[in-house]
Amino acid sequence: MDAAPGFRPLYLQVKDLLIQRLATGAWRPGEALPSEFGLAAEFNVSQGTVRKALDDLAAQNLVVRHQGKGTFVARHTPQRALFHFFHLVADDGARALPGSRVLGLKTAKADRIEAEHLGLKPGTPVVRLKRVRLLGGEVAIFERIVLPAARFPNFVQRLPADVPNEVYRYYEDVYGITVARAVEKLKAVAATAEEAKALNLTRAAPLLEIDRIAYALDGSAVEWRLSRCSTAHHHYLSEIE
Amino acid sequence: MDAAPGFRPLYLQVKDLLIQRLATGAWRPGEALPSEFGLAAEFNVSQGTVRKALDDLAAQNLVVRHQGKGTFVARHTPQRALFHFFHLVADDGARALPGSRVLGLKTAKADRIEAEHLGLKPGTPVVRLKRVRLLGGEVAIFERIVLPAARFPNFVQRLPADVPNEVYRYYEDVYGITVARAVEKLKAVAATAEEAKALNLTRAAPLLEIDRIAYALDGSAVEWRLSRCSTAHHHYLSEIE
DNA sequence: GAGTGGTCTAGACCACAGC
DNA sequence: CTGTGGTCTAGACCACTCG
Numbered sequence: 001m002d003a004a005p006g007f008r009p010l011y012l013q014v015k016d017l018l019i020q021r022l023a024t025g026a027w028r029p030g031e032a033l034p035s036e037f038g039l040a041a042e043f044n045v046s047q048g049t050v051r052k053a054l055d056d057l058a059a060q061n062l063v064v065r066h067q068g069k070g071t072f073v074a075r076h077t078p079q080r081a082l083f084h085f086f087h088l089v090a091d092d093g094a095r096a097l098p099g100s101r102v103l104g105l106k107t108a109k110a111d112r113i114e115a116e117h118l119g120l121k122p123g124t125p126v127v128r129l130k131r132v133r134l135l136g137g138e139v140a141i142f143e144r145i146v147l148p149a150a151r152f153p154n155f156v157q158r159l160p161a162d163v164p165n166e167v168y169r170y171y172e173d174v175y176g177i178t179v180a181r182a183v184e185k186l187k188a189v190a191a192t193a194e195e196a197k198a199l200n201l202t203r204a205a206p207l208l209e210i211d212r213i214a215y216a217l218d219g220s221a222v223e224w225r226l227s228r229c230s231t232a233h234h235h236y237l238s239e240i241e
Numbered sequence: 242m243d244a245a246p247g248f249r250p251l252y253l254q255v256k257d258l259l260i261q262r263l264a265t266g267a268w269r270p271g272e273a274l275p276s277e278f279g280l281a282a283e284f285n286v287s288q289g290t291v292r293k294a295l296d297d298l299a300a301q302n303l304v305v306r307h308q309g310k311g312t313f314v315a316r317h318t319p320q321r322a323l324f325h326f327f328h329l330v331a332d333d334g335a336r337a338l339p340g341s342r343v344l345g346l347k348t349a350k351a352d353r354i355e356a357e358h359l360g361l362k363p364g365t366p367v368v369r370l371k372r373v374r375l376l377g378g379e380v381a382i383f384e385r386i387v388l389p390a391a392r393f394p395n396f397v398q399r400l401p402a403d404v405p406n407e408v409y410r411y412y413e414d415v416y417g418i419t420v421a422r423a424v425e426k427l428k429a430v431a432a433t434a435e436e437a438k439a440l441n442l443t444r445a446a447p448l449l450e451i452d453r454i455a456y457a458l459d460g461s462a463v464e465w466r467l468s469r470c471s472t473a474h475h476h477y478l479s480e481i482e
Numbered sequence: 483g484a485g486t487g488g489t490c491t492a493g494a495c496c497a498c499a500g501c
Numbered sequence: 502c503t504g505t506g507g508t509c510t511a512g513a514c515c516a517c518t519c520g
Contacts, residue, residue: 009508035486046510051487059300060482067487068517085481089426184479185330187472188429188447206429206447211476231428235452238425238479240326241301250489276505287491292506308506309498489515496508 014043015053022062022073022178023217029172032070033063062180062217076168076179085168085182088229089237090136098133098141102163103198105129107149107156114146117213117224125149127156131163132198133227135234142195142207146224151177168214177222182214186236189228199230208236255284256294263303263314263419264458270413273311274304303421303458317409317420326409326423329470330478331377339374339382343404344439346370346397348390355387358454358465366390368397372404373439374468376475383436383448387465392418409455412463419458426452427477436469449477 008016018033027033036054040047054071057063061084065071076085082095089095107127115122126146133141145167147155152175164170171177190204199207207228214223229236249257259274268274277295281288295312298304302325306312317326323336330336348368356363367387374382386408388396393416405411412418431445440448448469455464470477 011508037486048511049509052508054487065487066518068485068519070486070518087479181480181482184481186427186449186477186479188449188470189472190447206431208427208429208449229429231430236427236479238328238427238477239422240425241422252489278505289492290490293489295506306506307499309500309504311499311505484519486518487516489513491513492511494508494510497506499503499505501502501504 010045011049011052011056014039014045014050015056017043018053018057019062019217025176027073028176029073029075029178032072035070060180062178074178076166076172078166081166081168085179087184087236087238088135088141088234090234094136096136097165098135100131100133100143100163100165101139103130103132105156105159105163110146110148114224118146118148118221120148127152129163138233139199140230140232140234142198142228144226148222151175151222171222178217179214179222180217182212185211187211191228195228199228201230205230207231210236251286252290252293252297255280255286255291256297258284259294259298260303260458266417268314269417270314270316270419273313276311301421315419317407317413319407319410322407322409326420328425328477328479329376329382329475331475335377337377338406339376341372341374341384341404341406342380344371344373346400346404348397351387351389355465359387359389359462361389368393370404379474380440381471381473381475383439383469385467389463392416392463418463420455420463421458423453423455428452430469432469440469440471442471446471448472451477 021027033039034042036047036050039050043050054063054065058065061074063071064074078097082097086097105128107125109123110118110120110126112122114126115124118126127149129145131143132139133143135141149155158174168179171179187209189207189209191199191201191207193203195207196203196205208231210227210229212225212227213221214225216222262268274280275283277288277291280291284291295304295306299306302315304312305315319338323338327338346369348366350364351359351361351367353363355367356365359367361367368390370386372384373380374384376382390396399415409420412420428450430448430450432440432442432448434444436448437444437446449472451468451470453466453468454462455466457463
């Protein structure tokens with residue numbers, strides 16, 4: 001039942017197997033996993049061991065558990081996007097998903113910086129998306145998104161005219177790519193002329209820069225996003241516990 | 242063994258009792274708690290139930306568990322401060338605790354803003370500490386700290402000449418106050434004349450403002466801290482998963 | 483009522499620390 | 502060797518959902 005050499009706890013082995021299946025898309029986002037007893041029988045372990053693996057996955061937000069219903073593959077619902085992956089909040093505490101207006105969308109060959117951020121070789125095809133986003137009806141974020149084209153085939157052609165606001169949900173639905181983790185680096189910067197114009201600010205106004213790399217379930221980088229945000233009426237919320 | 246009315250799971254009741262004891266200082270930071278079996282006997286529950294409560298506390302960083310040794314009250318070690326409570330990182334990824342130089346220290350009556358942040362009545366005595374902090378040998382952070390004087394008796398007189406760099410550790414050691422949680426609000430702002438001078442920057446240079454309220458184990462606010470940081474060579478790191 | 487996850491227990495054994 | 506936390510199992514019962 002257990003491994004002599006590797007010596008990894010059983011429940012972690014089960015967890016690894018489950019993550020592997022999730023990463024390869026054995027179950028689609030939103031779909032139900034087999035029951036604890038079902039998985040236990042399949043893996044030849046006790047139900048308690050499967051439970052511990054699933055609890056771990058739930059703690060990492062990879063699955064969602066509902067008493068009486070089952071265990072489901074986590075989705076990027078608006079709720080989750082809002083509270084987990086989007087940290088800009090109005091100063092009065094209100095949260096709302098921003099609207100967006102696309103400024104540009106094209107494919108290109110990755111420059112050195114883009115390649116570095118996405119773990120690609122320079123020259124690899126990438127998709128570049130530029131847009132502004134609205135908070136509380138006002139233009140507040142100037143954003144550049146870069147994707148590895150290989151993992152998003154026909155992205156430019158396939159993207160609907162009104163670009164979906166919640167792109168992570170779109171990645172899931174259309175490409176089966178789950179954003180599981182992201183790292184954000186924040187700086188205070190001065191607005192460039194282009195940004196100042198797009199955001200109706202004076203040149204060199206202070207902006208909050210969010211440099212974010214998003215990672216898929218398999219640990220590979222799937223998106224680089226550079227957001228420059230006006231924080232006149234909003235702030236970035238970080239809760240530490 | 243269980244409660245009919247409230248209907249809170251046993252392990253959560255145990256957890257509540259343990260938090261209560263931690264908050265009242267029944268065990269000092271760094272001290273060992275009784276063993277799982279000891280606590281189980283005391284609370285008349287099974288060892289597994291105590292374990293689940295302790296696992297929860299460990300997940301919240303309130304206790305630290307060491308196989309073979311025991312369960313200990315968490316401390317604000319330099320390590321923990323660095324990785325958990327201090328998010329400014331050099332652009333090359335290096336982490337180091339900043340040095341500090343005190344600019345001012347006095348008691349005063351809380352103004353409206355301070356009172357609001359700390360959940361006090363305006364006019365309540367507070368301690369005000371103003372300092373600059375150094376990152377990589379360079380002055381990089383201009384910081385104001387406000388404390389409710391009632392919970393830090395004789396703070397001004399007692400503070401050593403060389404103000405401890407890790408004040409959270411100092412709060413624990415001297416006042417038995419554990420900072421368990423903090424909320425940070427980040428904005429990009431323009432440096433004031435005073436800040437620009439202290440940080441060797443041009444006036445109105447963009448700074449990252451970190452507005453942080455720290456909470457004790459009992460949930461009350463124990464510190465308001467306003468940091469204004471030069472992000473020329475550093476960034477604020479936020480990991481989302 | 484049948485099926486799911488959530489709680490609680492009890493006991494066995496393993497891994498690690500320290501005397 | 503003893504005592505600690507960590508893993509694994511097995512079974513009972515509870516709470517919730519749905520048909």
